[in-house]
Amino acid sequence: MTVSVTFESVTKILGRSKAVDNLTLDIGGGELFFLLGPSGCGKTTALRSVAGFYNPDEGRILFNGKDQSRVPPHKRNTGMVFQNYALWPHMDVQSNVAYGLKMRRVSEAEKEQRVRHALDIVHMQAYAERMPNQLSGGQQQRVALARALVIEPDVVLLDEPLSNLDAKLRVEMRMQIKDIHGKIGRTMIYVTHDQAEALSMADRIAVMRRGRVVQVGTPHDLYNRPESAFVAQFIGGTNLLRGTLEEAGDLLTVKTQAAVVYAKNGGKGIARGDPVFCSVRPESLRLTAAAESSGGPSAGATNELTAEVQSIMYLGDNEQYALRLADNTIVRAVEYNQPTRKAQVGDRLVLRFDAQAVVVLPQEELGD
């Protein structure tokens, strides 16, 4: 049976500030759930509260509807993977993994069998007798994972487990952890500040900012239907054009300093005349030569902005353009897999993008 985790108006004060502020979340049994946000947003505090290392100052945390407030951390049956792995340097790999079973007084034979199985899952069976300091970072990470899984925890907690690995290994481990989740089917709560990690692995993601959840949804939802400029910017990166809402409805019209922009998304709860951001993803911008201009925005389906190329960054599979609009706003655009360069620094271009690619969001202060 899988275990669901519920945050019920949880507030945790650390020092003088609210590290977690009135957090309410329902994490379904068996879900691979991500807490995503910039550093200091309270995601680790929330995770540690599930483990019981913090007790909420207000609110409750429930496992399958059962209040955990009075359950001490060593009785919660969560398996945590720490950011720095926290392998005990005075024990070898198998003793590290067996520790939780020892605490649960599992019989010798079963213990041995379960340790072997756990090490098998993470492909570390050959290293059972090594000491932690004889392992590479990636290997330590696997042992830490095995140690958390072997006790068959109700909830697996992962605190930025991949942040200490190099880029290549990190991508590899994403797949492995997702595989393991698929095999064992337990609830996993995974904390990270790496949006690519979250997008590529999560069933659902809660984006956190300043102790609060700003949006919960599937990776697809968050990327395509962000509800705030913060989420749009934090997940995937976007261009935010400042303007005021002129027309609401199915086709929204926003007057920005550079031009009028048409949009087909967002605008929920925004009144005419309100200050807004138009969010356009860099990959939605198409760079076209100024001459190709097709005679103004027709029927509001396509937007056009003139811009001057400020700088170009070549990244192999793609090229990133920084472009200056008429009002001096800088926007970014990405061109994939181009055999030849489309433009040079200083060229004047027309940026085209569909109204479907534009999300109108209320203006807010950005940053962490």
Added chain:
Amino acid sequence: MPRLWSCCPRRSWVTNWLRRYDLNLANGAVLLFLWLFFIVFMLYPLGYVFSNAFFTEDGFSLVYMKLMFSSPNNTIILANSVNLGLAVTLFTTVLSLPLALLLVRYNFPGKGLLNGLILIPMVLPPFVGAIGMRQLLARFGSVNLLLLEMGVINQPIDWLGGGSFWGVVILEALHLYPIMYLNLAAALANVDPSLEEAAKNMGANSFKLFTTVTFPLMLPGYFAGAIIVFIWAFTDLGTPLVFEYREVLSVQIFNMVTDLHQNPMGYAFVVAVIVLTLFFFYLSKRILGGGRYEMLGRGHVTSAARPASATMTVIAYAVVLGISALALIPHLGVLLTSVTQRWFLSVLPSEYTLKFYQDVFSHELALLSIKNSLLLSSLSTIIDVILGVTIAYLLARKRVPGRGVLDALAMLPLALPGLVLAFGYVAAFSATPLDARINPVPLLVIAYAVRRLPYMVRAAYAGFQQTSVALEEASINLGASPMKTFIQITMPLIFANLIAGAVLSFSFAMLEVSDSLILASKEQHYPITKAIYALLGRIADGPYIASAMGILGLVLLAGSLFIAGRFFGRRMGELFRA
């Protein structure tokens, strides 16, 4: 920081206040006990001394202070003590700075061995060394006889004349320079090489580099060691006593302990010691030491040592061996004395014997004192381990109210001379069940424990610091209770530190001088150091047995420092600093 026990959800200012701390019944009780301990065995005796120095039967009065400063004799005594402290600090600096520079900055064969050699002089209490020194430097001692024989001089030189001030300085400097060395070496090793590289890159030559970057960065570390050396020399009782150099505060205070009730000047003198100690401590910490360099981020620290050229290697060996030879002269004197059958008007003893070593274990006073010291030191070490681990744990792992004060109290004994503590104990606990004149054992144990507590706290604290909290949390997360976690995870990981701290506490307690001399008044309670002192005063074989005991003490302390060094490695210097 894990808070393992939940608290009530009701809100009030009390819960708001409590929420900032990891307080529960157990923590609170432990904290209360620690406070009580420090109040009863540190603050109360000090307060008692102060109140007796400033209050007469008629209330507050500065009469004793006036009395102390009005007598020219007393001002000379004060000046002598301060001068003694300063001179020893200066000498140790001069001796150890070249050592530190050579050994930290250069790599050469046998460096480890030389490093060990430098530490050896620490292993003999200087007052025992004084016995050997007296033997060698007496009017018809070895040095004079050798010089006479060689025809360098016609008349024996009075080395120890002139009030023996320089004799005391030299002996203490030769004993204490390893402490200075440990601090300077640590300070030097801690200077980020990239900071020096930056200076070189800006065009500084070696001399400029040292004076403008390296030395200023070493200063906090230097003063942390210098103040320990200063306080040690400033309040050392054993060496001036053996040299019969009476015009210093420590000896004066020692002599006044016996008639405290008739002559309250003792209190005034102790207050003078405390005030001066605190003054110099403050000076070294706040004004000279600065100590604000830690916040500079340290990049990747590579070893700043480079291979020494042949010439440099020879220089290094010459300096280290030369200074060590000098420092070992007193030890040699003690060693020779301890195996002397006949030694009269000759450079070396004419007949040798090992019988005094047998005597140590058959002589009634010697044997008794060894048993006493073993008992006292074991008990004080147990107290130190328990208190030290508890305090270090609270400091490193828990948010407790008054954390800063607890830290300061635990470190206070570094600035609190044994002399002052012992004097305070005798005075404050007279006519109580703890009266030292009736049975000094409890107070001796506590005095030893208090004096060495900072070392234990530091050793344990370093252990907790090196042990990531996540290691403990991982254990709790996997189902081990906090207690089980402490035993299975924390203890094994800090064990080396605990051993090192305990070994040091034990061996220093064995050779503690001033508290032993002051607190133990009856022979049946004499610890080793007091027995050595008493034996020295006896004619016949007294000094020989005393020397033999000194050598045994030396072996003990050398062994323990070796063990502690093994466990502690390169960070040994961090223990001996303020």
